[in-house]
Amino acid sequence: MAARLRRRRAVLLVTAICLAAGLAAPAVAGPGEQPQTSTPTGPPSTSLLAQESQSSISSITINRTTVRAGETVAITAIVENTATERQTIPTTLTVGGETRATQRPSVDPEFPVVVRFEVTLDDPGEYAVAVNGVEAEQTVTVRSPGGDGSEDANEQSSENSASADGPPTLSVSSENITVESVEVEPSSVDPGQTVEVTALLVNTRPEIVNVSVALEIDGTVVTTSVAENVLSQTNNPGLTIPYTFEYTPEESGTYTVSVNGTQAGSDLEVSGGGGLFGFLGGLPLGFLPLGLLRPLFLFVVLPLALVYGVLKALAIYLGY
Known part of the structure:
Protein backbone atom coordinates (compact mmCIF):
# COMPACT_ATOMS: atom_id res chain seq x y z
CA MET A 1 0.00 0.00 0.00
CA ALA A 2 2.78 2.41 0.94
CA ALA A 3 4.77 1.49 -2.20
CA ARG A 4 1.73 2.15 -4.41
CA LEU A 5 1.26 5.58 -2.80
CA ARG A 6 4.90 6.45 -3.39
CA ARG A 7 4.65 5.50 -7.09
CA ARG A 8 1.51 7.65 -7.49
CA ARG A 9 3.27 10.64 -5.93
CA ALA A 10 6.27 10.17 -8.23
CA VAL A 11 3.99 10.11 -11.30
CA LEU A 12 2.23 13.28 -10.16
CA LEU A 13 5.59 15.01 -9.56
CA VAL A 14 6.90 14.09 -13.03
CA THR A 15 3.64 15.26 -14.62
CA ALA A 16 3.85 18.59 -12.80
CA ILE A 17 7.45 19.12 -13.92
CA CYS A 18 6.55 18.39 -17.55
CA LEU A 19 3.61 20.78 -17.46
CA ALA A 20 5.78 23.50 -15.98
CA ALA A 21 8.41 22.98 -18.67
CA GLY A 22 5.76 23.12 -21.41
CA LEU A 23 4.33 26.40 -20.11
CA ALA A 24 7.75 28.02 -19.86
CA ALA A 25 8.96 26.89 -23.29
CA PRO A 26 8.54 29.46 -26.11
CA ALA A 27 6.09 28.73 -28.86
CA VAL A 28 7.82 27.27 -31.87
CA ALA A 29 6.57 28.22 -35.30
CA GLY A 30 5.63 25.45 -37.59
CA PRO A 31 7.06 25.00 -41.06
CA GLY A 32 6.36 28.04 -43.23
CA GLU A 33 5.05 30.08 -40.29
CA GLN A 34 6.53 33.22 -38.81
CA PRO A 35 6.83 33.50 -35.05
CA GLN A 36 4.54 36.12 -33.61
CA THR A 37 6.34 39.03 -31.99
CA SER A 38 5.12 42.15 -30.26
CA THR A 39 6.86 45.41 -31.08
CA PRO A 40 6.01 48.36 -28.83
CA THR A 41 4.83 51.29 -30.86
CA GLY A 42 3.94 54.83 -29.89
CA PRO A 43 2.08 57.69 -31.48
CA PRO A 44 3.90 59.46 -34.35
CA SER A 45 5.87 62.58 -33.51
CA THR A 46 3.67 65.66 -33.65
CA SER A 47 6.36 68.33 -33.26
CA GLY A 166 15.56 91.46 -54.84
CA PRO A 167 12.69 93.89 -54.27
CA PRO A 168 12.89 97.39 -55.80
CA THR A 169 14.33 100.17 -53.63
CA LEU A 170 11.96 103.11 -53.28
CA SER A 171 12.08 106.40 -51.42
CA VAL A 172 9.53 107.50 -48.84
CA SER A 173 8.34 110.10 -51.33
CA SER A 174 7.20 107.27 -53.62
CA GLU A 175 3.50 106.52 -53.86
CA ASN A 176 2.11 104.48 -50.94
CA ILE A 177 5.38 104.59 -48.93
CA THR A 178 5.16 106.74 -45.78
CA VAL A 179 6.69 107.29 -42.34
CA GLU A 180 3.93 107.04 -39.76
CA SER A 181 5.86 108.37 -36.75
CA VAL A 182 9.34 109.02 -35.36
CA GLU A 183 10.52 108.52 -31.78
CA VAL A 184 13.77 109.59 -30.09
CA GLU A 185 15.00 107.56 -27.12
CA PRO A 186 16.26 109.01 -24.84
CA SER A 187 15.26 112.55 -25.72
CA SER A 188 17.67 114.21 -23.26
CA VAL A 189 21.38 113.33 -23.25
CA ASP A 190 24.85 114.76 -22.76
CA PRO A 191 27.24 115.42 -25.65
CA GLY A 192 28.85 112.19 -26.78
CA GLN A 193 25.95 109.98 -25.73
CA THR A 194 24.09 107.96 -28.38
CA VAL A 195 20.35 108.08 -28.98
CA GLU A 196 18.13 105.79 -31.03
CA VAL A 197 15.79 107.29 -33.60
CA THR A 198 13.06 104.84 -34.63
CA ALA A 199 10.80 105.44 -37.62
CA LEU A 200 7.67 103.37 -38.32
CA LEU A 201 7.46 102.68 -42.05
CA VAL A 202 4.19 101.97 -43.84
CA ASN A 203 4.03 100.16 -47.18
CA THR A 204 0.58 100.09 -48.76
CA ARG A 205 1.87 98.92 -52.14
CA PRO A 206 0.93 95.35 -53.14
CA GLU A 207 4.53 94.09 -53.06
CA ILE A 208 7.47 93.93 -50.67
CA VAL A 209 9.94 96.78 -51.23
CA ASN A 210 13.19 98.21 -49.92
CA VAL A 211 12.84 101.78 -48.65
CA SER A 212 15.54 104.47 -48.76
CA VAL A 213 15.41 106.41 -45.48
CA ALA A 214 17.27 109.52 -44.31
CA LEU A 215 17.87 110.85 -40.80
CA GLU A 216 17.62 114.63 -40.56
CA ILE A 217 18.83 116.83 -37.68
CA ASP A 218 17.52 120.40 -37.78
CA GLY A 219 16.51 119.80 -41.38
CA THR A 220 19.96 118.59 -42.50
CA VAL A 221 20.48 115.00 -43.63
CA VAL A 222 23.17 113.43 -41.45
CA THR A 223 22.93 109.81 -42.65
CA THR A 224 21.01 107.64 -45.09
CA SER A 225 20.28 103.93 -45.18
CA VAL A 226 18.01 101.32 -46.76
CA ALA A 227 15.30 99.44 -44.87
CA GLU A 228 15.15 96.06 -46.59
CA ASN A 229 12.10 93.89 -47.24
CA VAL A 230 9.44 96.26 -45.92
CA LEU A 231 6.27 94.17 -45.82
CA SER A 232 3.07 95.28 -47.47
CA GLN A 233 -0.10 96.14 -45.55
CA THR A 234 -2.14 94.54 -48.32
CA ASN A 235 -2.09 91.18 -46.56
CA ASN A 236 -1.19 92.58 -43.13
CA PRO A 237 -3.64 95.39 -42.28
CA GLY A 238 -2.19 97.96 -39.89
CA LEU A 239 1.34 96.57 -40.14
CA THR A 240 4.18 99.05 -39.55
CA ILE A 241 7.87 98.23 -39.89
CA PRO A 242 10.29 99.86 -37.42
CA TYR A 243 13.66 101.09 -38.63
CA THR A 244 16.20 102.47 -36.15
CA PHE A 245 19.07 104.91 -36.61
CA GLU A 246 21.76 105.61 -34.02
CA TYR A 247 22.89 109.22 -33.63
CA THR A 248 25.55 110.73 -31.37
CA PRO A 249 25.32 114.52 -30.83
CA GLU A 250 28.62 116.25 -30.13
CA GLU A 251 27.45 119.71 -29.08
CA SER A 252 24.92 121.10 -26.62
CA GLY A 253 21.63 122.43 -27.90
CA THR A 254 18.05 121.59 -28.83
CA TYR A 255 17.60 119.74 -32.10
CA THR A 256 14.61 118.75 -34.22
CA VAL A 257 14.80 115.15 -35.42
CA SER A 258 13.10 113.89 -38.59
CA VAL A 259 13.12 110.87 -40.88
CA ASN A 260 12.32 111.70 -44.50
CA GLY A 261 10.50 114.85 -43.43
CA THR A 262 8.41 113.30 -40.64
CA GLN A 263 9.38 115.03 -37.39
CA ALA A 264 9.67 113.30 -34.04
CA GLY A 265 7.12 114.15 -31.38
CA SER A 266 9.82 115.56 -29.08
CA ASP A 267 13.04 117.46 -29.73
CA LEU A 268 16.45 116.15 -28.75
CA GLU A 269 17.87 118.04 -25.76
CA VAL A 270 21.65 117.92 -25.50
CA SER A 271 22.91 119.43 -22.24
CA GLY A 272 26.47 120.59 -21.66
CA GLY A 273 26.29 119.86 -17.94
CA GLY A 274 25.73 123.37 -16.48
CA GLY A 275 26.21 124.41 -12.85
CA LEU A 276 29.22 122.99 -11.07
CA PHE A 277 30.31 121.01 -14.15
CA GLY A 278 29.51 123.57 -16.81
CA PHE A 279 33.14 124.46 -17.37
CA LEU A 280 33.91 120.88 -18.44
CA GLY A 281 32.15 121.50 -21.73
CA GLY A 282 34.76 124.11 -22.65
CA LEU A 283 37.75 121.86 -21.97
CA PRO A 284 39.47 120.13 -24.92
CA LEU A 285 38.35 116.71 -23.69
CA GLY A 286 36.00 115.77 -26.48
CA PHE A 287 37.57 112.33 -26.67
CA LEU A 288 36.23 111.55 -23.17
CA PRO A 289 32.52 111.14 -22.41
CA LEU A 290 31.10 113.69 -20.01
CA GLY A 291 29.58 110.86 -17.99
CA LEU A 292 33.15 109.78 -17.09
CA LEU A 293 34.46 113.29 -16.40
CA ARG A 294 31.81 114.07 -13.79
CA PRO A 295 32.61 111.26 -11.32
CA LEU A 296 36.34 111.79 -11.95
CA PHE A 297 36.03 115.44 -10.98
CA LEU A 298 33.63 114.78 -8.09
CA PHE A 299 35.50 111.92 -6.40
CA VAL A 300 39.14 112.64 -7.31
CA VAL A 301 39.87 116.22 -8.32
CA LEU A 302 37.50 117.93 -5.89
CA PRO A 303 38.62 116.00 -2.74
CA LEU A 304 42.29 116.61 -3.60
CA ALA A 305 41.60 120.30 -4.09
CA LEU A 306 39.81 120.49 -0.72
CA VAL A 307 42.67 118.72 1.07
CA TYR A 308 45.19 121.00 -0.59
CA GLY A 309 43.17 124.06 0.39
CA VAL A 310 42.92 122.95 4.03
CA LEU A 311 46.66 122.21 4.25
CA LYS A 312 47.53 125.50 2.57
CA ALA A 313 45.33 127.45 5.00
CA LEU A 314 46.86 125.59 7.97
CA ALA A 315 50.37 126.37 6.73
CA ILE A 316 49.56 130.06 6.39
CA TYR A 317 48.00 130.09 9.86
CA LEU A 318 51.12 128.50 11.39
CA GLY A 319 53.40 130.91 9.55
CA TYR A 320 55.02 128.49 7.15
Missing part, protein backbone atom coordinates in the same frame (compact mmCIF):
# COMPACT_ATOMS: atom_id res chain seq x y z
CA LEU A 48 6.46 69.15 -36.97
CA LEU A 49 2.67 69.13 -37.23
CA ALA A 50 2.46 71.43 -34.22
CA GLN A 51 4.94 73.86 -35.77
CA GLU A 52 3.02 73.93 -39.05
CA SER A 53 -0.28 74.47 -37.25
CA GLN A 54 1.19 77.38 -35.29
CA SER A 55 2.49 79.24 -38.34
CA SER A 56 1.08 80.66 -41.53
CA ILE A 57 2.22 81.97 -44.91
CA SER A 58 0.44 85.26 -45.53
CA SER A 59 1.98 86.29 -48.84
CA ILE A 60 4.11 84.85 -51.65
CA THR A 61 5.79 87.15 -54.17
CA ILE A 62 7.55 86.12 -57.39
CA ASN A 63 9.85 88.73 -58.87
CA ARG A 64 9.79 87.30 -62.41
CA THR A 65 6.89 85.31 -63.80
CA THR A 66 8.42 84.74 -67.24
CA VAL A 67 12.05 83.72 -67.70
CA ARG A 68 14.28 81.88 -70.12
CA ALA A 69 15.56 78.41 -69.31
CA GLY A 70 18.57 78.65 -67.00
CA GLU A 71 17.58 81.98 -65.46
CA THR A 72 16.98 82.57 -61.76
CA VAL A 73 13.71 83.49 -60.07
CA ALA A 74 13.52 85.08 -56.62
CA ILE A 75 10.58 84.06 -54.44
CA THR A 76 9.76 85.72 -51.12
CA ALA A 77 7.25 84.54 -48.53
CA ILE A 78 6.00 86.19 -45.35
CA VAL A 79 6.13 83.69 -42.48
CA GLU A 80 4.04 84.41 -39.38
CA ASN A 81 4.23 82.77 -35.96
CA THR A 82 0.75 82.26 -34.52
CA ALA A 83 2.04 80.70 -31.30
CA THR A 84 2.77 82.60 -28.09
CA GLU A 85 6.52 82.01 -28.01
CA ARG A 86 9.44 82.34 -30.41
CA GLN A 87 9.86 79.26 -32.58
CA THR A 88 11.82 77.94 -35.52
CA ILE A 89 9.51 77.37 -38.48
CA PRO A 90 10.59 75.01 -41.30
CA THR A 91 9.72 76.80 -44.53
CA THR A 92 9.78 74.72 -47.71
CA LEU A 93 9.62 75.92 -51.30
CA THR A 94 8.10 73.67 -53.95
CA VAL A 95 8.16 74.45 -57.66
CA GLY A 96 6.08 72.30 -59.97
CA GLY A 97 5.36 69.98 -57.05
CA GLU A 98 9.08 69.36 -56.44
CA THR A 99 10.78 70.44 -53.21
CA ARG A 100 13.55 72.89 -54.10
CA ALA A 101 14.73 74.36 -50.79
CA THR A 102 13.98 74.57 -47.08
CA GLN A 103 14.85 77.33 -44.63
CA ARG A 104 14.30 77.44 -40.86
CA PRO A 105 13.83 81.03 -39.70
CA SER A 106 13.30 81.90 -36.04
CA VAL A 107 10.09 83.91 -35.80
CA ASP A 108 8.69 85.88 -32.87
CA PRO A 109 4.92 86.19 -32.34
CA GLU A 110 3.44 89.27 -34.03
CA PHE A 111 6.71 89.89 -35.91
CA PRO A 112 6.51 88.16 -39.31
CA VAL A 113 9.71 87.62 -41.26
CA VAL A 114 10.46 87.54 -44.96
CA VAL A 115 12.03 84.34 -46.26
CA ARG A 116 13.72 84.62 -49.64
CA PHE A 117 14.43 81.76 -52.03
CA GLU A 118 16.26 81.75 -55.34
CA VAL A 119 15.68 78.96 -57.82
CA THR A 120 17.05 78.31 -61.31
CA LEU A 121 14.64 76.69 -63.77
CA ASP A 122 16.20 74.81 -66.67
CA ASP A 123 13.26 73.14 -68.42
CA PRO A 124 10.64 75.07 -70.41
CA GLY A 125 7.10 74.93 -69.08
CA GLU A 126 4.71 76.49 -66.61
CA TYR A 127 5.38 75.91 -62.91
CA ALA A 128 3.18 76.34 -59.86
CA VAL A 129 4.97 77.79 -56.83
CA ALA A 130 4.07 76.99 -53.22
CA VAL A 131 5.56 77.60 -49.77
CA ASN A 132 4.55 75.20 -46.99
CA GLY A 133 1.69 74.04 -49.17
CA VAL A 134 0.32 77.56 -49.75
CA GLU A 135 0.25 78.14 -53.50
CA ALA A 136 1.19 81.49 -55.02
CA GLU A 137 -1.41 83.27 -57.12
CA GLN A 138 1.06 83.53 -60.01
CA THR A 139 2.91 80.80 -61.87
CA VAL A 140 6.34 80.91 -63.49
CA THR A 141 6.60 80.37 -67.23
CA VAL A 142 9.96 79.15 -68.51
CA ARG A 143 10.65 79.65 -72.20
CA SER A 144 13.29 77.93 -74.29
CA PRO A 145 16.55 79.86 -74.69
CA GLY A 146 16.10 80.07 -78.49
CA GLY A 147 13.94 82.46 -80.52
CA ASP A 148 14.30 86.10 -81.49
CA GLY A 149 13.55 87.27 -77.95
CA SER A 150 10.98 89.89 -78.97
CA GLU A 151 8.23 88.29 -76.91
CA ASP A 152 10.47 87.96 -73.89
CA ALA A 153 11.60 91.56 -74.24
CA ASN A 154 8.01 92.79 -74.17
CA GLU A 155 7.21 90.67 -71.15
CA GLN A 156 10.32 91.73 -69.27
CA SER A 157 9.53 95.40 -69.79
CA SER A 158 6.17 94.94 -68.06
CA GLU A 159 6.87 92.17 -65.57
CA ASN A 160 10.47 92.54 -64.55
CA SER A 161 10.14 95.77 -62.57
CA ALA A 162 11.90 93.99 -59.71
CA SER A 163 15.37 92.73 -60.56
CA ALA A 164 16.56 89.24 -59.82
CA ASP A 165 18.62 90.72 -56.99
Whole structure:
Protein backbone atom coordinates (compact mmCIF):
# COMPACT_ATOMS: atom_id res chain seq x y z
CA MET A 1 0.00 0.00 0.00
CA ALA A 2 2.78 2.41 0.94
CA ALA A 3 4.77 1.49 -2.20
CA ARG A 4 1.73 2.15 -4.41
CA LEU A 5 1.26 5.58 -2.80
CA ARG A 6 4.90 6.45 -3.39
CA ARG A 7 4.65 5.50 -7.09
CA ARG A 8 1.51 7.65 -7.49
CA ARG A 9 3.27 10.64 -5.93
CA ALA A 10 6.27 10.17 -8.23
CA VAL A 11 3.99 10.11 -11.30
CA LEU A 12 2.23 13.28 -10.16
CA LEU A 13 5.59 15.01 -9.56
CA VAL A 14 6.90 14.09 -13.03
CA THR A 15 3.64 15.26 -14.62
CA ALA A 16 3.85 18.59 -12.80
CA ILE A 17 7.45 19.12 -13.92
CA CYS A 18 6.55 18.39 -17.55
CA LEU A 19 3.61 20.78 -17.46
CA ALA A 20 5.78 23.50 -15.98
CA ALA A 21 8.41 22.98 -18.67
CA GLY A 22 5.76 23.12 -21.41
CA LEU A 23 4.33 26.40 -20.11
CA ALA A 24 7.75 28.02 -19.86
CA ALA A 25 8.96 26.89 -23.29
CA PRO A 26 8.54 29.46 -26.11
CA ALA A 27 6.09 28.73 -28.86
CA VAL A 28 7.82 27.27 -31.87
CA ALA A 29 6.57 28.22 -35.30
CA GLY A 30 5.63 25.45 -37.59
CA PRO A 31 7.06 25.00 -41.06
CA GLY A 32 6.36 28.04 -43.23
CA GLU A 33 5.05 30.08 -40.29
CA GLN A 34 6.53 33.22 -38.81
CA PRO A 35 6.83 33.50 -35.05
CA GLN A 36 4.54 36.12 -33.61
CA THR A 37 6.34 39.03 -31.99
CA SER A 38 5.12 42.15 -30.26
CA THR A 39 6.86 45.41 -31.08
CA PRO A 40 6.01 48.36 -28.83
CA THR A 41 4.83 51.29 -30.86
CA GLY A 42 3.94 54.83 -29.89
CA PRO A 43 2.08 57.69 -31.48
CA PRO A 44 3.90 59.46 -34.35
CA SER A 45 5.87 62.58 -33.51
CA THR A 46 3.67 65.66 -33.65
CA SER A 47 6.36 68.33 -33.26
CA LEU A 48 6.46 69.15 -36.97
CA LEU A 49 2.67 69.13 -37.23
CA ALA A 50 2.46 71.43 -34.22
CA GLN A 51 4.94 73.86 -35.77
CA GLU A 52 3.02 73.93 -39.05
CA SER A 53 -0.28 74.47 -37.25
CA GLN A 54 1.19 77.38 -35.29
CA SER A 55 2.49 79.24 -38.34
CA SER A 56 1.08 80.66 -41.53
CA ILE A 57 2.22 81.97 -44.91
CA SER A 58 0.44 85.26 -45.53
CA SER A 59 1.98 86.29 -48.84
CA ILE A 60 4.11 84.85 -51.65
CA THR A 61 5.79 87.15 -54.17
CA ILE A 62 7.55 86.12 -57.39
CA ASN A 63 9.85 88.73 -58.87
CA ARG A 64 9.79 87.30 -62.41
CA THR A 65 6.89 85.31 -63.80
CA THR A 66 8.42 84.74 -67.24
CA VAL A 67 12.05 83.72 -67.70
CA ARG A 68 14.28 81.88 -70.12
CA ALA A 69 15.56 78.41 -69.31
CA GLY A 70 18.57 78.65 -67.00
CA GLU A 71 17.58 81.98 -65.46
CA THR A 72 16.98 82.57 -61.76
CA VAL A 73 13.71 83.49 -60.07
CA ALA A 74 13.52 85.08 -56.62
CA ILE A 75 10.58 84.06 -54.44
CA THR A 76 9.76 85.72 -51.12
CA ALA A 77 7.25 84.54 -48.53
CA ILE A 78 6.00 86.19 -45.35
CA VAL A 79 6.13 83.69 -42.48
CA GLU A 80 4.04 84.41 -39.38
CA ASN A 81 4.23 82.77 -35.96
CA THR A 82 0.75 82.26 -34.52
CA ALA A 83 2.04 80.70 -31.30
CA THR A 84 2.77 82.60 -28.09
CA GLU A 85 6.52 82.01 -28.01
CA ARG A 86 9.44 82.34 -30.41
CA GLN A 87 9.86 79.26 -32.58
CA THR A 88 11.82 77.94 -35.52
CA ILE A 89 9.51 77.37 -38.48
CA PRO A 90 10.59 75.01 -41.30
CA THR A 91 9.72 76.80 -44.53
CA THR A 92 9.78 74.72 -47.71
CA LEU A 93 9.62 75.92 -51.30
CA THR A 94 8.10 73.67 -53.95
CA VAL A 95 8.16 74.45 -57.66
CA GLY A 96 6.08 72.30 -59.97
CA GLY A 97 5.36 69.98 -57.05
CA GLU A 98 9.08 69.36 -56.44
CA THR A 99 10.78 70.44 -53.21
CA ARG A 100 13.55 72.89 -54.10
CA ALA A 101 14.73 74.36 -50.79
CA THR A 102 13.98 74.57 -47.08
CA GLN A 103 14.85 77.33 -44.63
CA ARG A 104 14.30 77.44 -40.86
CA PRO A 105 13.83 81.03 -39.70
CA SER A 106 13.30 81.90 -36.04
CA VAL A 107 10.09 83.91 -35.80
CA ASP A 108 8.69 85.88 -32.87
CA PRO A 109 4.92 86.19 -32.34
CA GLU A 110 3.44 89.27 -34.03
CA PHE A 111 6.71 89.89 -35.91
CA PRO A 112 6.51 88.16 -39.31
CA VAL A 113 9.71 87.62 -41.26
CA VAL A 114 10.46 87.54 -44.96
CA VAL A 115 12.03 84.34 -46.26
CA ARG A 116 13.72 84.62 -49.64
CA PHE A 117 14.43 81.76 -52.03
CA GLU A 118 16.26 81.75 -55.34
CA VAL A 119 15.68 78.96 -57.82
CA THR A 120 17.05 78.31 -61.31
CA LEU A 121 14.64 76.69 -63.77
CA ASP A 122 16.20 74.81 -66.67
CA ASP A 123 13.26 73.14 -68.42
CA PRO A 124 10.64 75.07 -70.41
CA GLY A 125 7.10 74.93 -69.08
CA GLU A 126 4.71 76.49 -66.61
CA TYR A 127 5.38 75.91 -62.91
CA ALA A 128 3.18 76.34 -59.86
CA VAL A 129 4.97 77.79 -56.83
CA ALA A 130 4.07 76.99 -53.22
CA VAL A 131 5.56 77.60 -49.77
CA ASN A 132 4.55 75.20 -46.99
CA GLY A 133 1.69 74.04 -49.17
CA VAL A 134 0.32 77.56 -49.75
CA GLU A 135 0.25 78.14 -53.50
CA ALA A 136 1.19 81.49 -55.02
CA GLU A 137 -1.41 83.27 -57.12
CA GLN A 138 1.06 83.53 -60.01
CA THR A 139 2.91 80.80 -61.87
CA VAL A 140 6.34 80.91 -63.49
CA THR A 141 6.60 80.37 -67.23
CA VAL A 142 9.96 79.15 -68.51
CA ARG A 143 10.65 79.65 -72.20
CA SER A 144 13.29 77.93 -74.29
CA PRO A 145 16.55 79.86 -74.69
CA GLY A 146 16.10 80.07 -78.49
CA GLY A 147 13.94 82.46 -80.52
CA ASP A 148 14.30 86.10 -81.49
CA GLY A 149 13.55 87.27 -77.95
CA SER A 150 10.98 89.89 -78.97
CA GLU A 151 8.23 88.29 -76.91
CA ASP A 152 10.47 87.96 -73.89
CA ALA A 153 11.60 91.56 -74.24
CA ASN A 154 8.01 92.79 -74.17
CA GLU A 155 7.21 90.67 -71.15
CA GLN A 156 10.32 91.73 -69.27
CA SER A 157 9.53 95.40 -69.79
CA SER A 158 6.17 94.94 -68.06
CA GLU A 159 6.87 92.17 -65.57
CA ASN A 160 10.47 92.54 -64.55
CA SER A 161 10.14 95.77 -62.57
CA ALA A 162 11.90 93.99 -59.71
CA SER A 163 15.37 92.73 -60.56
CA ALA A 164 16.56 89.24 -59.82
CA ASP A 165 18.62 90.72 -56.99
CA GLY A 166 15.56 91.46 -54.84
CA PRO A 167 12.69 93.89 -54.27
CA PRO A 168 12.89 97.39 -55.80
CA THR A 169 14.33 100.17 -53.63
CA LEU A 170 11.96 103.11 -53.28
CA SER A 171 12.08 106.40 -51.42
CA VAL A 172 9.53 107.50 -48.84
CA SER A 173 8.34 110.10 -51.33
CA SER A 174 7.20 107.27 -53.62
CA GLU A 175 3.50 106.52 -53.86
CA ASN A 176 2.11 104.48 -50.94
CA ILE A 177 5.38 104.59 -48.93
CA THR A 178 5.16 106.74 -45.78
CA VAL A 179 6.69 107.29 -42.34
CA GLU A 180 3.93 107.04 -39.76
CA SER A 181 5.86 108.37 -36.75
CA VAL A 182 9.34 109.02 -35.36
CA GLU A 183 10.52 108.52 -31.78
CA VAL A 184 13.77 109.59 -30.09
CA GLU A 185 15.00 107.56 -27.12
CA PRO A 186 16.26 109.01 -24.84
CA SER A 187 15.26 112.55 -25.72
CA SER A 188 17.67 114.21 -23.26
CA VAL A 189 21.38 113.33 -23.25
CA ASP A 190 24.85 114.76 -22.76
CA PRO A 191 27.24 115.42 -25.65
CA GLY A 192 28.85 112.19 -26.78
CA GLN A 193 25.95 109.98 -25.73
CA THR A 194 24.09 107.96 -28.38
CA VAL A 195 20.35 108.08 -28.98
CA GLU A 196 18.13 105.79 -31.03
CA VAL A 197 15.79 107.29 -33.60
CA THR A 198 13.06 104.84 -34.63
CA ALA A 199 10.80 105.44 -37.62
CA LEU A 200 7.67 103.37 -38.32
CA LEU A 201 7.46 102.68 -42.05
CA VAL A 202 4.19 101.97 -43.84
CA ASN A 203 4.03 100.16 -47.18
CA THR A 204 0.58 100.09 -48.76
CA ARG A 205 1.87 98.92 -52.14
CA PRO A 206 0.93 95.35 -53.14
CA GLU A 207 4.53 94.09 -53.06
CA ILE A 208 7.47 93.93 -50.67
CA VAL A 209 9.94 96.78 -51.23
CA ASN A 210 13.19 98.21 -49.92
CA VAL A 211 12.84 101.78 -48.65
CA SER A 212 15.54 104.47 -48.76
CA VAL A 213 15.41 106.41 -45.48
CA ALA A 214 17.27 109.52 -44.31
CA LEU A 215 17.87 110.85 -40.80
CA GLU A 216 17.62 114.63 -40.56
CA ILE A 217 18.83 116.83 -37.68
CA ASP A 218 17.52 120.40 -37.78
CA GLY A 219 16.51 119.80 -41.38
CA THR A 220 19.96 118.59 -42.50
CA VAL A 221 20.48 115.00 -43.63
CA VAL A 222 23.17 113.43 -41.45
CA THR A 223 22.93 109.81 -42.65
CA THR A 224 21.01 107.64 -45.09
CA SER A 225 20.28 103.93 -45.18
CA VAL A 226 18.01 101.32 -46.76
CA ALA A 227 15.30 99.44 -44.87
CA GLU A 228 15.15 96.06 -46.59
CA ASN A 229 12.10 93.89 -47.24
CA VAL A 230 9.44 96.26 -45.92
CA LEU A 231 6.27 94.17 -45.82
CA SER A 232 3.07 95.28 -47.47
CA GLN A 233 -0.10 96.14 -45.55
CA THR A 234 -2.14 94.54 -48.32
CA ASN A 235 -2.09 91.18 -46.56
CA ASN A 236 -1.19 92.58 -43.13
CA PRO A 237 -3.64 95.39 -42.28
CA GLY A 238 -2.19 97.96 -39.89
CA LEU A 239 1.34 96.57 -40.14
CA THR A 240 4.18 99.05 -39.55
CA ILE A 241 7.87 98.23 -39.89
CA PRO A 242 10.29 99.86 -37.42
CA TYR A 243 13.66 101.09 -38.63
CA THR A 244 16.20 102.47 -36.15
CA PHE A 245 19.07 104.91 -36.61
CA GLU A 246 21.76 105.61 -34.02
CA TYR A 247 22.89 109.22 -33.63
CA THR A 248 25.55 110.73 -31.37
CA PRO A 249 25.32 114.52 -30.83
CA GLU A 250 28.62 116.25 -30.13
CA GLU A 251 27.45 119.71 -29.08
CA SER A 252 24.92 121.10 -26.62
CA GLY A 253 21.63 122.43 -27.90
CA THR A 254 18.05 121.59 -28.83
CA TYR A 255 17.60 119.74 -32.10
CA THR A 256 14.61 118.75 -34.22
CA VAL A 257 14.80 115.15 -35.42
CA SER A 258 13.10 113.89 -38.59
CA VAL A 259 13.12 110.87 -40.88
CA ASN A 260 12.32 111.70 -44.50
CA GLY A 261 10.50 114.85 -43.43
CA THR A 262 8.41 113.30 -40.64
CA GLN A 263 9.38 115.03 -37.39
CA ALA A 264 9.67 113.30 -34.04
CA GLY A 265 7.12 114.15 -31.38
CA SER A 266 9.82 115.56 -29.08
CA ASP A 267 13.04 117.46 -29.73
CA LEU A 268 16.45 116.15 -28.75
CA GLU A 269 17.87 118.04 -25.76
CA VAL A 270 21.65 117.92 -25.50
CA SER A 271 22.91 119.43 -22.24
CA GLY A 272 26.47 120.59 -21.66
CA GLY A 273 26.29 119.86 -17.94
CA GLY A 274 25.73 123.37 -16.48
CA GLY A 275 26.21 124.41 -12.85
CA LEU A 276 29.22 122.99 -11.07
CA PHE A 277 30.31 121.01 -14.15
CA GLY A 278 29.51 123.57 -16.81
CA PHE A 279 33.14 124.46 -17.37
CA LEU A 280 33.91 120.88 -18.44
CA GLY A 281 32.15 121.50 -21.73
CA GLY A 282 34.76 124.11 -22.65
CA LEU A 283 37.75 121.86 -21.97
CA PRO A 284 39.47 120.13 -24.92
CA LEU A 285 38.35 116.71 -23.69
CA GLY A 286 36.00 115.77 -26.48
CA PHE A 287 37.57 112.33 -26.67
CA LEU A 288 36.23 111.55 -23.17
CA PRO A 289 32.52 111.14 -22.41
CA LEU A 290 31.10 113.69 -20.01
CA GLY A 291 29.58 110.86 -17.99
CA LEU A 292 33.15 109.78 -17.09
CA LEU A 293 34.46 113.29 -16.40
CA ARG A 294 31.81 114.07 -13.79
CA PRO A 295 32.61 111.26 -11.32
CA LEU A 296 36.34 111.79 -11.95
CA PHE A 297 36.03 115.44 -10.98
CA LEU A 298 33.63 114.78 -8.09
CA PHE A 299 35.50 111.92 -6.40
CA VAL A 300 39.14 112.64 -7.31
CA VAL A 301 39.87 116.22 -8.32
CA LEU A 302 37.50 117.93 -5.89
CA PRO A 303 38.62 116.00 -2.74
CA LEU A 304 42.29 116.61 -3.60
CA ALA A 305 41.60 120.30 -4.09
CA LEU A 306 39.81 120.49 -0.72
CA VAL A 307 42.67 118.72 1.07
CA TYR A 308 45.19 121.00 -0.59
CA GLY A 309 43.17 124.06 0.39
CA VAL A 310 42.92 122.95 4.03
CA LEU A 311 46.66 122.21 4.25
CA LYS A 312 47.53 125.50 2.57
CA ALA A 313 45.33 127.45 5.00
CA LEU A 314 46.86 125.59 7.97
CA ALA A 315 50.37 126.37 6.73
CA ILE A 316 49.56 130.06 6.39
CA TYR A 317 48.00 130.09 9.86
CA LEU A 318 51.12 128.50 11.39
CA GLY A 319 53.40 130.91 9.55
CA TYR A 320 55.02 128.49 7.15
